[in-house]
Amino acid sequence: MEMLDTRLYMCTKCFRRCLWDELSDREHRCTRCRLQPKKCLYCSKMFEPLDENNDYCKRCTFYIQRHEAVQPPPIPNNPKAADGVEQNREGSSITQRWSEIKAASGIEDDSFSD
Structure with missing residues (x-):
């Protein structure tokens, strides 16, 4: 013979007291707080x-x-590079893109030049 659980348990969101059967299985929320x-x-x-x-x-x-993923810093809307030469973004190489990212974020890596 199964005993009925008449103890009251609290909802994890509103802290209202409910029977165990009235709470949801995973989040233990009452019928008012439960989402689909x-x-x-x-x-x-x-x-x-x-x-x-x-x-x-x-x-x-x-x-x-x-x-x-770590997103690169946004490049300013100004199409001119730091040296004053206008660049076309469609045909830019990886090194040009990296120099744009460095200029936008303020990275100085002069010691790593070839």
Whole structure:
């Protein structure tokens, strides 16, 4: 014979007291605070979002934040380079792009020149 659990547990969001059966399985939220399960855009696993803006599960969010790529600093809208010569961005080489990034971020690597 199974005993009914009449103890009250707290919702993790609003701290309202509810029966264990009324709380969600993963986030332990009451029926008022619970959001519809979503599918993670990265791993396609169903998860219960913490808020409406979450598109990734907790695990994927952790790894995305941990391994996110470092973006180069923005290049100013001024098409002229630091030396006053206008450059065409479509045909720029890697060395020209690197010199633009250095100029935009203030990196000085004169000791590394060939």
